[in-house]
Amino acid sequence: MNTWVGPIIVLAIVAVAVVLAVIAINVAFRRAGARRALTYFFAALLVVWTLVPIYWLLNMALMYKTELLSVPTHLYPHDLTTSNFVRIFGGSATGPTGEELLPVGQAPAIKRGLVNSTIVALAVTALTVLVALPVSYALGRLQFRGRSGMLFAILLSRSYPPIAIVIPFSYLYIRWDLQGTLRGLILIYFTLTIPLFVWVMTGFFSSLPRTVEAAARVDGNTRWQTFYRVILPMSWPGIAVATAISFMVCWNEFAFAQFLAAGSPAQTFPPVLPAMFFQISMPTEMAAASIVGIVPPAILAYLFQRRIRSLNLVDPL
Amino acid sequence: MTAIPRTAPDVAHARRRRWSSSRLSDGQFASLLALPLIVALIAVVGYPVGYSLWLSLREIDLIFQRNEYVGLQNYREALRSSEVWHALRVTIAYTVVATVISLVIAIGGALLLNERFRGRPFVMTIVILPWAVSLYATSVVWKYLYSPEWGLFNAVLIKLGLVDQNRPVNFLSERWAVPAVALAHAWQIAPLGIYFILATLQVIPEDLYKMAKVDRLSPAGRFRHVVLPYIKTPLLIVMVLITVEAARVFDTIFFLTNGGPGDVSTTLTWVVYRETFQKRDYGLGAAIGWLLVVLTTVITTIYFLLLFYRRKQPAAVIAQETTAEAQA
Numbered sequence: 001m002n003t004w005v006g007p008i009i010v011l012a013i014v015a016v017a018v019v020l021a022v023i024a025i026n027v028a029f030r031r032a033g034a035r036r037a038l039t040y041f042f043a044a045l046l047v048v049w050t051l052v053p054i055y056w057l058l059n060m061a062l063m064y065k066t067e068l069l070s071v072p073t074h075l076y077p078h079d080l081t082t083s084n085f086v087r088i089f090g091g092s093a094t095g096p097t098g099e100e101l102l103p104v105g106q107a108p109a110i111k112r113g114l115v116n117s118t119i120v121a122l123a124v125t126a127l128t129v130l131v132a133l134p135v136s137y138a139l140g141r142l143q144f145r146g147r148s149g150m151l152f153a154i155l156l157s158r159s160y161p162p163i164a165i166v167i168p169f170s171y172l173y174i175r176w177d178l179q180g181t182l183r184g185l186i187l188i189y190f191t192l193t194i195p196l197f198v199w200v201m202t203g204f205f206s207s208l209p210r211t212v213e214a215a216a217r218v219d220g221n222t223r224w225q226t227f228y229r230v231i232l233p234m235s236w237p238g239i240a241v242a243t244a245i246s247f248m249v250c251w252n253e254f255a256f257a258q259f260l261a262a263g264s265p266a267q268t269f270p271p272v273l274p275a276m277f278f279q280i281s282m283p284t285e286m287a288a289a290s291i292v293g294i295v296p297p298a299i300l301a302y303l304f305q306r307r308i309r310s311l312n313l314v315d316p317l
Numbered sequence: 318m319t320a321i322p323r324t325a326p327d328v329a330h331a332r333r334r335r336w337s338s339s340r341l342s343d344g345q346f347a348s349l350l351a352l353p354l355i356v357a358l359i360a361v362v363g364y365p366v367g368y369s370l371w372l373s374l375r376e377i378d379l380i381f382q383r384n385e386y387v388g389l390q391n392y393r394e395a396l397r398s399s400e401v402w403h404a405l406r407v408t409i410a411y412t413v414v415a416t417v418i419s420l421v422i423a424i425g426g427a428l429l430l431n432e433r434f435r436g437r438p439f440v441m442t443i444v445i446l447p448w449a450v451s452l453y454a455t456s457v458v459w460k461y462l463y464s465p466e467w468g469l470f471n472a473v474l475i476k477l478g479l480v481d482q483n484r485p486v487n488f489l490s491e492r493w494a495v496p497a498v499a500l501a502h503a504w505q506i507a508p509l510g511i512y513f514i515l516a517t518l519q520v521i522p523e524d525l526y527k528m529a530k531v532d533r534l535s536p537a538g539r540f541r542h543v544v545l546p547y548i549k550t551p552l553l554i555v556m557v558l559i560t561v562e563a564a565r566v567f568d569t570i571f572f573l574t575n576g577g578p579g580d581v582s583t584t585l586t587w588v589v590y591r592e593t594f595q596k597r598d599y600g601l602g603a604a605i606g607w608l609l610v611v612l613t614t615v616i617t618t619i620y621f622l623l624l625f626y627r628r629k630q631p632a633a634v635i636a637q638e639t640t641a642e643a644q645a
Contacts, residue, residue: 252454255571300449
């Protein structure tokens with residue numbers, strides 16, 4: 001039963017750590033100064049936990065490979081370089097001793113992958129808004145039979161494991177010539193974005209004041225007019241964040257792209273990485289490429305973090 | 318304004334145009350709005366899901382063009398295979414570790430960010446970052462943290478003199494592979510939990526804390542009587558969301574261990590992947606996939622039941638209970 005040994009030890013360590021933390025807070029609570037110190041201590045811990053992995057990736061991406069291989073490992077780049085970023089986009093660079101470093105072989109795939117990822121993410125997001133916005137409005141604002149059943153169905157389609165859904169898709173795609181096409185990817189990404197979008201927007205719509213429609217109807221608007229003249233203009237903040245989340249989900253998706261488009265002209269950005277990761281040892285270039293992939297969603301998350309935090313995701317009813 | 322005067326504008330519209338969306342009932346209008354989604358869901362989810370059910374009842378060989386009905390044979394084969402049972406155990410171990418660690422981080426992080434301290438906006442902003450870093454990139458990051466040649470963990474341990482630099486620790490060894498991969502997953506998924514729980518914490522009325530202070534509740538008592546009643550529901554939901562995410566994991570296993578060493582970190586998804594995409598046995602892959610679906614469906618159903626049939630408790634009642642218990 002080797003599987004269980006590691007997990008049990010880890011959970012025991014976590015449990016002990018939690019108990020110790022609770023005791024520490026209990027003791028510190030009696031003295032305001034100690035409590036303050038403890039707050040800063042845990043805040044620092046959280047920052048370290050969050051940022052250190054990303055720092056390490058950056059550290060590797062800004063090093064020459066020769067430096068990375070030095071023993072003991074350098075904790076920061078002694079010889080700072082942007083050559084990895086230049087080389088993954090197809091440029092050549094000068095090495096630490098003046099030799100020429102050739103561009104990475106995957107550079108064309110990386111560039112095409114970024115373009116494909118953008119196309120797929122934008123297309124899926126736009127279509128998702130068209131399809132899912134009306135129904136979110138219905139779920140969030142209207143009383144009708146089958147409403148909770150519908151929410152359940154949508155939720156269930158979200159919990160369906162991608163690996164299970166990819167089997168019929170891959171079999172059908174081979175027969176329908178959709179394997180390795182952007183259309184095929186766009187189609188399957190709906191299974192990810194629609195449930196998420198509906199969930200987020202239903203919560204948003206239901207948080208709007210209850211009297212809005214009544215007032216709009218009194219003013220002589222039809223239902224449609226109420227929806228696009230009154231509700232929609234109020235909903236841009238919600239739509240913006242739901243759209244951003246959809247885009248991020250598509251941009252970050254790996255498994256579907258790996259099974260349905262790896263090695264094809266429609267290959268998106270994520271499946272380019274395994275080729276660099278497993279076939280040839282290119283840790284510094286790989287780190288640089290990962291950072292390129294991380295930047296767009298990180299910017300979106302930064303822009304929308306306040307909105308994401310205020311989303312009513314837990315209970316959209 | 319007491320009632321909505323339905324008649325006047327409706328009648329006016331009905332006269333001007335023959336058809337108006339205003340003449341529909343809530344239910345009819347809702348069906349109209351839901352139509353595009355229903356079509357899309359049937360096409361994109363319903364059909365493939367049905368197709369995968371059909372595949373799971375067949376023996377398929379793409380090379381020899383074989384495709385015949387074999388009934389439940391794939392399921393029998395799956396349930397008899399010790400590989401599948403082993404993978405189920407690994408999946409459970411992985412899921413439990415990932416869920417527990419991310420819940421601890423989520424609750425702790427949310428409680429921390431609910432405090433007032435200098436630099437809180439900064440911490441609040443960066444805390445979501447791992448969630449934006451996708452799961453595949455997270456796996457790459459952690460592979461490099463764990464790496465024996467240039468990993469951060471080994472570098473630090475060597476600097477501290479805890480590890481001999483010629484014999485670095487292998488974090489992805491037989492014993493540690495599952496928790497190590499689960500830890501990476503927890504790093505990525507916990508931020509969402511922090512945001513979920515924090516949103517709920519911030520609606521707890523300040524008065525309740527003051528009352529707790531007057532009643533001299535200890536922090537543990539305060540957590541138990543003031544905070545917990547409020548965050549119970551989001552907590553359960555976060556728990557189920559994270560559990561489902563962990564149970565259907567693919568990216569971290571793919572990048573970090575490939576199911577190894579040996580079959581130590583072979584989860585159910587990895588078995589499905591191997592059967593389907595390496596051995597090209599679509600039928601058996603689909604059948605094992607369905608076993609996984611049963612697992613996640615059970616978890617989701619619990620989520621749904623909790624959401625719709627939970628006892629709704631007004632804040633005032635909680636406040637009364639809290640003070641009553643505190644006085645007792």
